[in-house]
Amino acid sequence: MNSSNIRDHLLRIRLSQAELCQLEALASKAGITKSELVRDHIGQTKINNDPANRERLVILGRINANLQQIARWVHETKTPIETTAVLSHLIALEREISEL
The missing domain is CATH 1.10.1220 (Arc Repressor Mutant)
Incomplete structure (x- = not known):
């Protein structure tokens, strides 16, 4: 050895x-x-408390809260034109989030 x-x-x-x-x-x-x-298993385990992951989760949590507020607004709004504009922005956000 x-x-x-x-x-x-x-x-x-x-x-x-x-x-x-x-x-x-x-x-x-x-x-x-x-x-x-x-x-x-040394080196093969996934560490769940990685600071980068925590920061990503914080950001995603904020995005989620904002999206929930927007979704609530969309459901309460009566004008289809405004709703359509917001939905197009949501689709753009979805694309950006998927790139994270």
Whole structure:
């Protein structure tokens, strides 16, 4: 074993009984140890608290609130010309959002 593969660090974590059972079941199903399962998944997990993702979610939340206000206005408005103009802007916004 070369020096880059020496495993001399220990990770100790707390798990609930359900989490431990899930980890053991996954390892057993794969035919590997719990340690091998954890090592196998390093770099393959998706981090949900990425600051860039949080910022995107904040922006999308604001856009969603604005779109809801516009949709409410469209349903309450009686003039078809104004409604058509707003709907064309909404379609343009939809295209921009899909590019995010």
